[in-house]
Amino acid sequence: MQETLQYIEQNKQRFVDELFQLLRIPSISADLAYKKDLLECAELCAEFLKQADVENVEICETPGNPIVYADKFISADLPTVLVYGHYDVQPPDPLELWTKPPFEPYIEKTENHPDGAIFARGSADDKGQFFMHVKALEAMLKTGNLPCNVKIILEGEEEVGSKNLGDWVKQNTEKLKCDCILISDTHIYSNEQPTVTTGLRGLSYVEVEVEGPNRDLHSGLYGGAVPNPIHVLSRMIAGLIDDQGHITIDGFYDNVDTISTEERAEMNKLKDDPEVFKNSIGLNGVEGEHGYTTLERTSIRPTLDVNGIWGGYTGEGAKTVIPSKAFAKISMRLVPYQTPEEITEKFTKYFEKIAPSNVKIKVTPHHGGMPYVLPSETNEFVAAKQAMETAFGKEVLPYRSGGSIPITAMFEEILGAKSVLMGFGLDSDAIHSPNEHYGLFNFYKGIESIPLFFENYAKMKK
Amino acid sequence: MQETLQYIEQNKQRFVDELFQLLRIPSISADLAYKKDLLECAELCAEFLKQADVENVEICETPGNPIVYADKFISADLPTVLVYGHYDVQPPDPLELWTKPPFEPYIEKTENHPDGAIFARGSADDKGQFFMHVKALEAMLKTGNLPCNVKIILEGEEEVGSKNLGDWVKQNTEKLKCDCILISDTHIYSNEQPTVTTGLRGLSYVEVEVEGPNRDLHSGLYGGAVPNPIHVLSRMIAGLIDDQGHITIDGFYDNVDTISTEERAEMNKLKDDPEVFKNSIGLNGVEGEHGYTTLERTSIRPTLDVNGIWGGYTGEGAKTVIPSKAFAKISMRLVPYQTPEEITEKFTKYFEKIAPSNVKIKVTPHHGGMPYVLPSETNEFVAAKQAMETAFGKEVLPYRSGGSIPITAMFEEILGAKSVLMGFGLDSDAIHSPNEHYGLFNFYKGIESIPLFFENYAKMKK
Structure with a gap:
């Protein structure tokens, strides 16, 4: 593990440079005019997987945008982790609200990201996040330290409802057989209070x-x-x-789902400072369903x-x-x-x-x-929590997010496996908005946490 | 008068051909991209006025689109009529709802226009209507029968609020001095029930x-x-x-303004057939202010x-x-x-x-x-009513329209003269909508009515 983390440390700058290549491609799935760019993006993903020594790299045709697949088999005794990500992005409009063009990435410090953040459409959602897996796999493989079998799929239609993913997964259940699915497409509560997402709307x-x-x-x-x-x-x-x-x-x-008073009290320990929340989006007052906190309005309601x-x-x-x-x-x-x-x-x-x-x-x-819940007593949750606790050096809490990743329910239904939502973005990263960005700190913490998850998970499954 | 009407009859087809030239110019004042087209349109208007033997034709600069001016002085003993029209048009969008391109005029029969109607943006509002005046003046001048002094102004910013007309009129009060203003930019109740507009919102x-x-x-x-x-x-x-x-x-x-029960009863003699009204716009039910008829909702309220x-x-x-x-x-x-x-x-x-x-x-x-009212006891109203009664061979009623021609109030304030709203369109002509059109019958009746108005008005003012 030490070698793997060292490899990561030594190659940090190159990882960012490579990510910039991905971010320069306007892979907007909502607009058919960008069809060609989605293909180009899929090809670049495949290229990076090959460079990482992942095997059996394939660009799989679908009726829509292709799915990039790759895997690395180590031993039948080891558990298999299926990594999922998406290389398509949201449309960037309104363009006039971007400080710089959305597909010309650059780094700038922000209040929440004093070490700098990468600004570009897709930097946090999801190119910057799935790329952490590509780089973590590279680090594990180059240092001979991959503790599980791994499969990876990168799709190009997440932002338009993953129209073709379900059918493709159904046609490839044997190929995709796995013990759990690992996804980084969510956010943590804050850099001071890391979380693992246990629920999605x-x-x-x-x-x-x-x-x-x-x-x-x-x-x-x-x-x-x-x-x-x-x-x-x-x-x-x-x-x-x-x-x-x-x-x-x-x-x-x-x-x-009715949530007990105790559960709600536990959840509200993640205390939202209403002033910080309001100021972060320029409001002088929030609103919503009476009888619920902002945290509850954006997660359990x-x-x-x-x-x-x-x-x-x-x-x-x-x-x-x-x-x-x-x-x-x-x-x-x-x-x-x-x-x-x-x-x-x-x-x-x-x-x-x-x-x-x-x-x-x-x-x-x-x-x-479909909405999704990962119970906090599962191996998957515990492996992720402990990995992030090691990487961040802080206690990690479970967190219910307001966003939707509909494919988690689909994976559970077709593959019979639970998804672990180990995302590293911040709520304030402006995903789906102008000036989307992703913290360098978060990018690197993600790359470190992933090998730790693999290690923990391999041990638990023995 | 007989010679003038004969001249009109003999040149009918040419008048339509010339109008088509005006309609081919996309003189959209709401969009700065069409600035050049507005200039071109103003120049063509000037050209037609010269051909009609109207004198002192000028293209007057304003901070916005120019105003075309011309006049013909006959005698200080005769009253002076100022004709107003506008050569700018509404934007044509949504373009996809036009049967043919909005600036490629063509003629087609409709239910309300069995003799055919000219389809194009601006055909009724207002190119087709001000052009009736240009052609009526031509007919009177070529046959030596102009019974009043005449001045004409054609502006290019009516559809965007006539921003520069007021200042220009103020700077030219002597030049524009007149006894009344004649405007064709409204509609009649129907071809069977012609009307003169006595009020505007x-x-x-x-x-x-x-x-x-x-x-x-x-x-x-x-x-x-x-x-x-x-x-x-x-x-x-x-x-x-x-x-x-x-x-x-x-x-x-x-x-x-509170309107008496008697006046409302008189007004509602112009009976709207609710079924015809609803069917003409594909509705199965109207709505509006309780306690008022559709006619009242679109005129006095x-x-x-x-x-x-x-x-x-x-x-x-x-x-x-x-x-x-x-x-x-x-x-x-x-x-x-x-x-x-x-x-x-x-x-x-x-x-x-x-x-x-x-x-x-x-x-x-x-x-x-400002809203505007022309009392039905004025010479101006009577001259128009009688002219149209002769041309249509039918009784003509006063009518309050729901539309706005804000300049009528401005003319009254600056020039101290009343405007006569002798328009010839139909409510169903789809002005401001896709497939705007103007009936050939209406175009010709207008050209005939104008010399009759001049004749009546000259007699009354003696």
Whole structure:
């Protein structure tokens, strides 16, 4: 192990330089215009895996973007860890809010990252995080210290709902057989209080359309006498959450996991300083479901957010139009034991129910994902906790995150294995936002923690 | 007069061909990218005025788009009519809803226009309508039958609030001195029931911005715990109109002209067939202020409409973002004796008042316009009514329109002259919408009515 950590220490700068190569590729999966860049990114991932001495490197075709696969078999007596990551990234818009172009990485210090952070789209989500595994594998293999069998898959469609991953995993269950799945695509509570993510929320994402008149109308001639679809959509959105912050959709909370007062008290030991939270995002007040803390609102409670809205004239100057249609993208975060199918259906029914009779409504489901929980008594959790405690020199706590990684539930269903969510980002890293970044400290701590996890896990599984 | 009408009859086809030249120029004033096209359009207008034998043709510079001026003086004993029109047009978007490109005019029959209609952006608003004056002047001048002195101004910024017209008129009061102003930029009730517009609504147009967090956030990590500006904006918009269709802005109705029951009864003789109205725009139900008919809602009552809304991710696919900001364009139609300054101020105060304390609000006024009324006992109204009765062979009624032509109030204030709103479009001509068109029947009836108006007006003023 000492040799491995030494190898890491000696090659730190090169690891960052190589990561920059990955970050320069605009692998935006939400926009078909970047198809070529996704292929280029997959090829570069494969290249880095070969350089790391991982074997059987393959670029596997799917109906969408390819999946990069590689493995290294040591012995049938050792457990097998399947590493998962994704090389696709979120769209970078609004571009004008980036300090520098999103695909030209650079390093700069921040308040939370006094050692410097790498700024670029995908730096934290997820290129910078899966690349820690590639480099940790390189360090273990080059120093002859890989204590488990390992398989790695890197997909290119995570940001658009991993449409093709499920089918591909089903077709390759033998190839992907493993004891656990290791994923770094989450964040820790803070650099002072490292955590292992033990829960993730699920997702239901829909697009809605409200149609009023069958064509755009002049607001002077028709205004005040016809249903304006923007007004109607605004009223409907306003009606989805009541003044107590509860979601009004019929039956929305039916299957929500009830968490005991004790468990909630334990969870709230991770104390959010409301001032720090508010200041970090420039707010003078938070809001949300009554009766819950900010920490609970973003982890154990389901939520509903409008992620986009558009309709009518949005260009320069003024246009006096009543548009025919208005649109919104709406997503709901789910908790155990809600399912995306259930919630999408309940949303659709309710949205149709509250629509006035003089407009037409269309609800199109985008993608969904199941919520996920990793109990803290499992070997997987304990191996990760201890690895990070060694690397950070601090106690590591379990943490429920508000984000969604729908594939964890899929892996459990198809491969029968639990996922360990050992991510190293910070909440403030601006993933999915302009000026996304990833701390150098976090990048290096991740690379150190991974070999320690492999070592712990190999021992426990003996 | 007979010779003039004959001249019109003999040159009908050429008039349409010439109008097509104007319609091919994308003179979109809301978008600076079309600056060159506006100049080209002004030059073509000047060219047509010269060909019509109108004199002193000038392209007058302004800080924005130029104003085309021309005149023809006959005798100090005759009244002077100032003709106003505008050569700029609304933006054509959404482009995908046009059957053919918006600046490639063509003729096609419609239900309301069995003789055919000219389809193109600006065909009815206002190129096709001001061009009737150019052609009527040509017919009167070429046949030696102009019964009044005439001045004509064509501006290029009507669709963006005539920003520079007021100053230019103030600087040229002597040059523009006149007895009345004649404008064709409105519509008639129907081809079977021609009308002269006796009232127009005013306008207050604002852009609003709601800022929540100071950057875009991941909806999984922050959703449910922070104010989402799209939700907040939706709630605020929903709150601007109550469930009785009344606008909730404090003091909004304070100065609204009260109209007697008798006057309302007279007005409602222009019977709207609700089925025809609804079918024409594909609705199965109308809505609006309780206690008023559709006709009243679109003419004697002030209204509020959202003309555009945007925020968050509006591209292809799904992005789980909470945007930092959301925006809307909101316009209010005003009636006598509301003023745009008063209403913009009341809107701004109210919008700030209803905003939750954890968001920042910005209200930017775009442009405004005063409401306008032309009493039916004036010479101007009578001359127009009689001219159209001769041309159409039908009784002509007074009509209050819901649209705004803010310059009518400005002309009255600066030049001390009343405007006659003798427009010939139909409500269904889709102005400001895709597939805008203007009936050939209406175009020709307009060209015939104008010389008759000049004749009537000259007699009355003797």
